[in-house]
Amino acid sequence: MKTRDRILVTSLELFNLCGEPNVTTIDIANEMDISPGNLYYHFRNKDEIISELFQAFEENMLDVLQSPTDPGLDMMDYWMYVHMIFERMWDYRFLYRDPVTILERNEKLQRKFNRILDKKQDAALSIIQVMEGQSLISISREEAERLSTNIALTATYWLNFQHIRHMGSNSEPDDLEAGVYQVISHIAPYLPPEGRELLDAVADTYLGASSSGG
Amino acid sequence: MKTRDRILVTSLELFNLCGEPNVTTIDIANEMDISPGNLYYHFRNKDEIISELFQAFEENMLDVLQSPTDPGLDMMDYWMYVHMIFERMWDYRFLYRDPVTILERNEKLQRKFNRILDKKQDAALSIIQVMEGQSLISISREEAERLSTNIALTATYWLNFQHIRHMGSNSEPDDLEAGVYQVISHIAPYLPPEGRELLDAVADTYLGASSSGG
Numbered sequence: 001m002k003t004r005d006r007i008l009v010t011s012l013e014l015f016n017l018c019g020e021p022n023v024t025t026i027d028i029a030n031e032m033d034i035s036p037g038n039l040y041y042h043f044r045n046k047d048e049i050i051s052e053l054f055q056a057f058e059e060n061m062l063d064v065l066q067s068p069t070d071p072g073l074d075m076m077d078y079w080m081y082v083h084m085i086f087e088r089m090w091d092y093r094f095l096y097r098d099p100v101t102i103l104e105r106n107e108k109l110q111r112k113f114n115r116i117l118d119k120k121q122d123a124a125l126s127i128i129q130v131m132e133g134q135s136l137i138s139i140s141r142e143e144a145e146r147l148s149t150n151i152a153l154t155a156t157y158w159l160n161f162q163h164i165r166h167m168g169s170n171s172e173p174d175d176l177e178a179g180v181y182q183v184i185s186h187i188a189p190y191l192p193p194e195g196r197e198l199l200d201a202v203a204d205t206y207l208g209a210s211s212s213g214g
Numbered sequence: 215m216k217t218r219d220r221i222l223v224t225s226l227e228l229f230n231l232c233g234e235p236n237v238t239t240i241d242i243a244n245e246m247d248i249s250p251g252n253l254y255y256h257f258r259n260k261d262e263i264i265s266e267l268f269q270a271f272e273e274n275m276l277d278v279l280q281s282p283t284d285p286g287l288d289m290m291d292y293w294m295y296v297h298m299i300f301e302r303m304w305d306y307r308f309l310y311r312d313p314v315t316i317l318e319r320n321e322k323l324q325r326k327f328n329r330i331l332d333k334k335q336d337a338a339l340s341i342i343q344v345m346e347g348q349s350l351i352s353i354s355r356e357e358a359e360r361l362s363t364n365i366a367l368t369a370t371y372w373l374n375f376q377h378i379r380h381m382g383s384n385s386e387p388d389d390l391e392a393g394v395y396q397v398i399s400h401i402a403p404y405l406p407p408e409g410r411e412l413l414d415a416v417a418d419t420y421l422g423a424s425s426s427g428g
Contacts, residue, residue, distance in 0.1 A: 021235070021315055097314050099378060101235055110381040117379065120312060139403075146399040153396075154364060157371040165331070167324040182367075185360040189353075189403035 004042045006032060008056075010048045015094035020050070021101055047106060047151045057092040058112050065119040067126035071134060075195075078127060082155070082183050085120075086176040089159060096159045120155060124148035128187070137190040151186050158182060161181055177207050218256045220246060222270075225263045229308035234264070235315055261320060271306040272326050278302055279333040281340035285348060289409075289416045292341060296369070296397050299334075300390040303373060308371045334369060338362035342401070351404040365400050372396060392420050 001007070010032050014023045025046050029039045043049045064084050068077065089096055095113075103110045125148040131137045132144075139147065158179040181203055188199055215223070224246050228237045236237050243253045257263045278298050282291065303310055309327075317324045339362040345351045346358075353361065372393040395417055401412055 014349065019314065019318065022318075070391065098312065100233065100311050101315050103378060103381060104233065104236075107382055110378075114379065114381070143399070146396060146402075149396060150364070150368060150400065153368055153371060153375050156375070157367060160314065161367050161370070164317060164324075165328065167317060167328070168321055182360060182363060185357070186364065186400075188357065188360075 003034065003038065007039060007042055007049065008052060010045075012053055012092070012094075015050075015053075016092075019097055020094045021098055025049075028075060039170055049104070050102065051109065053092065053196040054095070054109055054112060057088070057095065058116065060088045060091075060118050061085070064120060065116070065123050069126055069130055075198055076205075079180060079184060079202055079206055081127075082180045083176065086158075086179050088117060089155075090174070090176055093159050096156065097163055099160075117152060117156065120152040121148045125152040129188070137187065137192075139190050143190075147186060147190075151162070151183055154183050154186065155179070181207065215355075217248065217252065219258055221253060222263065222266060225260075226267055226306070226308075229264075229267075230306075234308045234313055235312055237414075239263075255373065265315065265323065267306065267321070267322070268309070268323055268326060270308065271302070273303075274302045275299070276333060279337050281337040283340055283344055285344060287344070289412055290419075291419055293394060293398060293416055295341075296394045297390065299369060300372075300393050300397075302367075304390055307373050310370065311377055331366060331370065334366040335362045338365040345401070350409055351401065351406075353404050361400060361404075365397055368397050368400065369393075395421065398410050 004012060008026060011023070011028050014028060014031060023046075025039055025043075026036055028049075029036045032039075043052075064081075068081055080201060095102060099113065103113055125144060128137070128139060128144045128147060162175075162179070184199065184203075188196055221242065225237070226241050228242060228245060238259075239253055239257075240250055242263075243250045245254075257266075278295075282295055309316060313327065319326055339358060342351070342353060342358045342362060346353060376389075376393070398413065398417075402410055405413060
């Protein structure tokens with residue numbers, strides 16, 4: 001692997017492990033056993049590294065956030081879709097741990113992060129509308145708007161919430177399944193009884209099949 | 215006002231305005247037009263100031279988070295209850311802007327913050343159970359657990375979410391009403407049609423009556 005790419009991989013690992021505010025470019029160079037000068041040859045400062053990592057994250061996210069509008073999709077498909085989004089957030093979880101601290105240093109990242117939030121809300125709204133079209137759920141336009149906001153908010157802050165809930169326990173919480181379940185549970189009350197039963201069955205399969213993601 | 219109290223008031227203002235990581239004890243002393251030595255006479259460092267502010271915040275929150283279990287409460291009462299919680303979080307909003315950054319420096323605050331989260335979830339669960347007892351909603355025990363987690367999560371991260379959503383706009387979002395509505399909307403789908411109509415009426419009254427909180 002080229003030094004430039006190794007810097008990115010090592011930075012991502014350290015940011016995810018220690019939190020971005022706690023990692024300096026010197027830490028990254030030390031971890032790689034290269035000189036700081038060598039690192040600065042590739043990246044002038046930490047923000048340049050973050051920008052490049054964010055670029056990769058954004059491409060990943062915008063790709064997966066293409067709303068699934070295929071009317072043939074079933075509950076398991078939606079579940080796996082949310083899971084894919086969680087996997088991508090997990091890979092770059094440092095962004096979700098200290099978002100304000102990271103974003104307020106860089107206006108470009110603010111716009112990019114908000115674009116991802118827009119896409120999350122759009123994707124949620126689009127899925128709700130498809131489910132409405134399939135007569136799977138019954139919901140008003142206003143309810144759908146608030147529901148999609150709540151879904152995007154839970155998806156965005158679940159990892160932060162889990163991180164705080166497990167502080168002091170020395171175990172990194174990585175049960176993405178619980179987060180996926182939490183997000184999907186927003187839809188549950190809009191389902192008819194048979195839909196809720198189907199959701200419970202999917203949840204059992206899914207939570208039973210996979211131990212802990214990450 | 216005593217110097218010690220002025221330091222606390224000024225710190226809270228600056229933390230809320232600029233974000234805690236961006237404010238030093240020197241900034242606080244400068245803002246008050248006192249010497250750093252005078253500040254250090256009262257507080258050895260910034261973490262001591264934060265601890266004392268957190269103490270006041272915790273007392274406020276635990277007080278209001280005493281679950282309202284009076285079975286005579288109606289929808290408007292619940293709405294005002296959530297509003298009170300939002301007002302207290304707003305007063306100490308710096309804690310909700312960079313929670314991980316602040317909490318990871320101090321294990322005691324981690325425990326306190328998690329105790330508040332516990333209380334939030336307990337209060338939500340307790341209200342859901344009272345509403346069930348009043349036959350206002352129909353919900354299973356498992357659904358109630360997930361619902362109370364989603365409610366606590368939305369209440370905890372709404373200010374952070376709004377802050378990120380408005381980054382770059384130069385306007386501090388202070389529409390607590392939107393946050394209250396967002397939290398209450400979690401309950402909506404569990405209500406029967408007449409309950410949803412009542413909620414819409416309360417929302418109209420409430421959102422119309424107050425312009426913007428804070």
